Amino acid sequence: MFSPLAPRWMGRLLFPGMPIMIASSDSHAVETVFDGVDPHALAQAVGTPCYVYSAATIRHRIASLATALRSRPATLCYAVKANPSFAVLQLMAAEGVGADIVSEGEMWRALRAGIPAGRIVFSGVGKQDREILAALDAGISRFNVESADELASLQRLASERGRVAHAAVRVNPDVDALTHAKISTGKSENKFGVSIDEARRWFAGSGSLSHVRLDGLHVHIGSQIVDVAPFRLAIGRVGDLWRELVAAGHAIRSIDVGGGLGVRYRASDRAVDMAGYVSAIREALTGFDGALLLEPGRYLVAEAGVLLTRVLRVKQGDERQFLVLDAAMNDLARPSLYDAWHDIVPLHETPRSMQVYDVVGPVCETGDTFAREREMEACRPGDLVAILGAGAYGASMASTYNSRPLAAEVMVENGRYAVVRRRQTFDEMIAGEQPANDWQIA
Known part of the structure; x- marks a missing residue:
């Protein structure tokens, strides 16, 4: 079991019930892990954006719900639409x-x-x-x-x-x-x-x-x-x-x-x-x-998932400072669809000063916004960021809007990871399409 300590800049553990982030006693030497997997190495291997699911956290949620119901056993039927x-x-x-x-x-x-x-x-x-x-x-x-x-x-x-x-x-x-x-x-x-x-x-x-x-x-x-x-x-x-x-x-x-x-x-x-x-x-x-x-549905998987994404650039507008990520509303629709809140955590190796950003994606919609006036540690292009609580209604509601291929999905547990859906290729994205050559009369 990992140390329950979390860096001072985290505010919470990424996967509740299964601590996945640890910090050394030196606040300037922080090690970040997802169920024993280094997210920086994972992002390098798999690319971003990508969804990461903790198998251990899902199992923990199932067990905790079953324990709560022990006085009145029930059949759990997972709502598949969640993930x-x-x-x-x-x-x-x-x-x-x-x-x-x-x-x-x-x-x-x-x-x-x-x-x-x-x-x-x-x-x-x-x-x-x-x-x-x-x-x-x-x-x-x-x-x-x-x-x-x-x-x-x-x-x-x-x-x-x-x-x-x-x-x-x-x-x-x-x-x-x-x-x-x-x-x-x-x-x-x-x-x-x-x-x-x-x-x-x-x-x-x-x-x-x-x-x-x-x-x-x-x-x-x-x-x-x-x-x-x-x-x-x-x-x-x-x-x-x-x-x-x-x-x-x-x-x-x-x-x-x-x-x-x-x-x-x-x-x-x-x-x-x-x-x-x-x-x-x-x-x-x-x-x-x-x-x-x-x-x-959501209860079993939402907090077991994060969306890993990189900072593309920091844009200073006249009124706001924009943190532009490589993830977008086509990857995670909940903020644009429901004005939903997701905690957003920069995965820095050392603490930084705080900044206020509008966190956005590259899709050509003003609605492609993950957060407005969100205070977080300062970011630079190339930094890795985790959008928390993304295990439910994240990948399941994703689309290829703006012809952006579907993100990869990864499962982690005990220091290992497995790609459970590879990143969609451009060819796969248009696999069902064809020219209008076969004209017929209905």
């Missing part, structure tokens, strides 16, 4: 974690990585017929159904396949998750799930479903939630519905309480109160002896 890296999914499979998917592609990734179909649940408001058929053929555990039209489609397609699909109704409890509006999913105005009244009607008419066994409840109210109160309210409403349905003679074999557990994106952030969260589940579902499912 669909094949290596990350293989790690999840090795740790016995299932998958929460929202597309056929995510199912394909999960199955290929070794996650059993019996530990996969399928969420999402826009499941296509071909995706439902593929999931039925694969034998996934459960469909989280989000509309009457989807329920009818599932009945029709399962009948065609001669299968019985297990389904849970996704309840929209009309609860404000107190998070960013773009990642809130549990209010009546959001597109997700159905009202409690509609859920009641579904169960009342479930006897007519010959090929769908409607025997579960599902709720997910949003992402990056750090206040337990919305969880308590939403799960409480689902718990009340469960008791009501059982009293009416319906068998409820599973309750999926979703994900959304918030993480620390800056040193001053407070983490979600895990004890309070587990208490909310236990209190709302007292007496429930069926399968309990959780869908953590």
Whole structure:
């Protein structure tokens, strides 16, 4: 285990739970390591920008969540959308974690990585017929159904396949998750799930479903939630519905309480109160002896990842000083999409004076900004910088905007590293494109 000491200029450890940065007693002689891997050597070998994931930190998060739930064991179904890296999914499979998917592609990734179909649940408001058929053929555990039209489609397609699909109704409890509006999913105005009244009607008419066994409840109210109160309210409403349905003679074999557990994106952030969260589940579902499912995504991987990037130049404007990085909004979209905060740490070998920068990328958009008026140690061209908390919704939301190839992804552990996705080449970037030579009439 590495020393828990961090340089005075760090303010926090890069991978919480698995200290990865150490400093000598001499504050001017600092050694920086990521799980025993020198990031400077790593950047030299792999290039920048690149994502770096700590396998040990992901395992630590899985274990800590399982420990918190020991009084009420649950099946963890990792939300693949957070980080669909094949290596990350293989790690999840090795740790016995299932998958929460929202597309056929995510199912394909999960199955290929070794996650059993019996530990996969399928969420999402826009499941296509071909995706439902593929999931039925694969034998996934459960469909989280989000509309009457989807329920009818599932009945029709399962009948065609001669299968019985297990389904849970996704309840929209009309609860404000107190998070960013773009990642809130549990209010009546959001597109997700159905009202409690509609859920009641579904169960009342479930006897007519010959090929769908409607025997579960599902709720997910949003992402990056750090206040337990919305969880308590939403799960409480689902718990009340469960008791009501059982009293009416319906068998409820599973309750999926979703994900959304918030993480620390800056040193001053407070983490979600895990004890309070587990208490909310236990209190709302007292007496429930069926399968309990959780869908953590960001919570397992966000703080296990950093985006390594180099300073291209320092530009002094009339009003602001700009720190221009070789990473851009196409690599990490969260700041431009959500005005999201990520701690940004220069990886200097010796301390420097503090400066205030607007931290930006080279993409031709003013929105290509990682931080505004951010105080950090002074930087020079060629310096290495780490953008923290980038393990979730980083590479998974990346694009090739401005014809910038996708960044490399690397996994580190115990002094070793492995490239788990090589940097995209220009040829690979245009591999699916072709000249307009093959003209046809539709």
